Amino acid sequence: MNLFSVNVMAGTLPGADTKVNLNLTGVSLRDAFRALAEVAEMNIITDNSVQGNVTINLQDITFLEAVELLAKTNGLSYRIVGNTVLVAPPSRLKAGFSEKVTRVFKLMNSEPAEVKESLNLLVKDSAIRVDDRTNSLVITAYKSQIPQIEEVIDTLDQSKKQVVLQARIEEISRDELEKMGIDWSFDTLKLIGNDGKAMKTLEMFGESVDNATVRYSSILDLLESNNKADLLANPQIATIDGKTASIKIGDQVPIVTTDVDSDGSKSSTVEFKDVGINLKITPRVTNNNKIVVKVRPEVSTVTGYTDTTPEYPIVSTRTAETNVRIQDGKTFAIGGLIKDEEIKAMSKVPLLSELPILGKLFQSESTEIAKRELIIFITPKIISDGEEVDTQLKNEFKSTEEEYNNESNVKEGQDNNSQNNLIDKKGLKNTKIVPFEYKVKGTDTFWSISKQFKISFAAIMEHNGIKYMRPLSAGEVLTIPVPANNYYKVKEGDTVKDIAEEYNIFTQPIRQINSIKSLDGKAGMKLVLPVEVKEEDRCDFNEENKVDEVKASKDTEIESKDKNKKNKGEKSNNEEVKKQDEAESSTTKHSSS
Incomplete structure (x- = not known):
């Protein structure tokens, strides 16, 4: 200088x-x-x-x-x-004139990269090194700067509160909501998508958190018990204040991309795209223990298929983003995702509908369009103690598969067959199994097939000798280990809608499992249901086995008789040949003499 x-x-x-x-x-x-x-x-x-x-x-x-x-x-x-x-x-x-020193600052609660950004106002970026292994910052600065750096780090490296996020994802009959006078109130969230439908956010107001929670959950339980709502998932996840938590629920579908080279040759690549619900939730706790929740839902569905051979799914994706300020432990909802479900029903007059030509006059087919709304309920809860979070997650967190396998409570007014339980490998060991051949469709996965049949995907994989989870190919045939008691024998005049109402299930899985649109002319058909069938409606596989045994016995008897006849015929032919040989021998001797 x-x-x-x-x-x-x-x-x-x-x-x-x-x-x-x-x-x-x-x-x-x-x-x-x-x-x-x-x-x-x-x-x-x-x-x-x-x-x-x-x-x-x-x-x-x-x-x-x-x-x-x-x-x-x-x-x-x-x-x-x-x-x-x-x-x-x-x-x-x-x-x-100032001497530089190097200090190591070990952080107890914060991410080093985040603290480094704030320190760049005091120290050059090149003077700060992040050590992820020890969660530390290594800083070289002048001695005079060290006290100020320490003060900033102490302020930023504070223990953050943790938030447990409980999500409940329901698909609900829109018509039933209107009948009950339920409206998930004001439009504050707009979807970004081709159809431009609105999403809605709602805080469940009430005298207390418990009352609000009971009110909305009771409504959902009532709708589920009447087959007007379907619980798709009930995940729970914990995150730190200011950190984003992600919840993904859905399947994967193959998306094919074809590239044409300069010489005209074509090459195709297959990517698997997530289809379903992807929730990104970022909670931020305020000083008065309220929570500002930033929610970014992404909903993707298969809207159709390409005109190519083979067909490939067309995926439509809609995203949105909103911020909600809510009290600790209260629930808000995101709704407005409405879809139309087409239900076809056939009505017949017994006997008269079976008359040739005139029978058509005593039949009628109707198509019903049912609107179903996807609603996502989110309840954030502040937890200060990390050990309490760990205990709470162990006791309350269940994946969808575990929830199906472990559910023990039966909804009031329903029998055991109406539960969402999945039959696992252990349950199948003590059950008579009648294998069912299922042809895989383009969007099927082990998980979606498991949900349709209400049979654990682990049991399906084991039954087919598949050790590791893998994508399924359209047209592939899987053998599903279906309990014999899940086979329904179709009677004259049965409709899919009637059977669904009788067994408190949806019509969609019945059609998908059995690859049918209606039961017209299918009397006597063995129909697989995702629940146990009443004894009077079951297929009698024991009787069929007896018939098969009698038939096999008769076939054996006929075969035995045919064999005896054949043996007698061969013996008779041998005797005639012997007589002819003797006669020829005698003739030869006379000629010789």
Whole structure:
């Protein structure tokens, strides 16, 4: 550093209290400091970057007061080293006269990268190194900066509260909601998509958190018990204040991309795209223990198939983003995703509908369009103790598969067959199984097939000798281990809708499992249901086995008789051949004589 030095009589810092009087007009800043040093008989060194002109009139002030006023009014700093005053811009003083040190700051609660961003205001980015292994920051800075750095880190590295997020995803009959007078109130969230439908957010207001929770859950339980709602998933996840939690529920479908090379040859690549519901939730806890929840739902569905051979699914994706301020433990809902479900029903007059030609007059087919709405309920709960979160998650968190397998409570007014339980491998061991061949469709996965049949996908994989989860191919045939008691024998006049209402299930899985649209002309058909069938409606596989045994016995008897006849015929033929041989031999002898 090139400095301009003015040396006058040797003095000491105590002499810095000497009173000075100085009057200068339009002199350079460096000359002003030189004159001040001469008057006080002190040593001053000014940096060569000190420039500009100044006019001063100082009366009866100490030397150090004069230096400080002159330096600060011109954006400079000074430092006393021994019996000399150093004057320079602040950055030059730090670079030339301050000693740098390296310190390691171990963070207990925060991410090093996040704290580093805040420290960049104090220290250059290159002076901070993140050590992810020890969750530490390694900082090289001037000694004078260390106290300020420590203060900033202590402020930022505070223990954050944790939030448990409970989600309940329901598909509900829209018509039934309107009948009950339920409306998931005000439009505040717009979907980004081709159809431009609105989503809605609602806080479940009430006297208390418990009352609000009971009210909405009771409504859902009532709808489910009447087959007007379907619980798709009930996941629970914990996250830290300000951190994003992600919940994905759905399947994967193959998306094929075809590239044409310069020589005209084509190459195809297959990617699997998530189809279903993807929730990204970021909670932020305020000082008054309210929660600001940023929610970004993404809903994707298969809207159709390409005209190519083979067919590939067309996926439509809609996304939205909203912020909701809510009290700890209360519930809000995101709704408005309405779809149309087509239900075909056939009505017949017994006997008369079977008459040739005229029978059509006693039949009628109707198509019903049912509107179903997807609603996502989210309940954030603040948990301060990390151990409590761990315990709560162990006790309450269930994946969808575990929930199906472990559910033990039966809804009031329903029998055991109406539960959402999945039959696992253990349950199948003590059950008579009648295998069912199922042809895989384009969007099927092990999980979706498991949900249709209400049989654990692990049991399906084991039954087919499949060790590892893999994508399924359209047209592939799986053998499903269906309990014999799940086979329904179709009677004359049965309709899919009637059977669904009788067994409190939806019509869609019946049609998908059995690959049917209606039961017209299918009397006697063995229909697989995802629930246990009443004894009077079951297929009698024991009787069929007896018939098969009798038939096999008769076939064996006929085969035995045929064999005896054949043996007798062969014996008779042998005797005739023997007689002919003897006769020929006798004739030969006579001729010879």
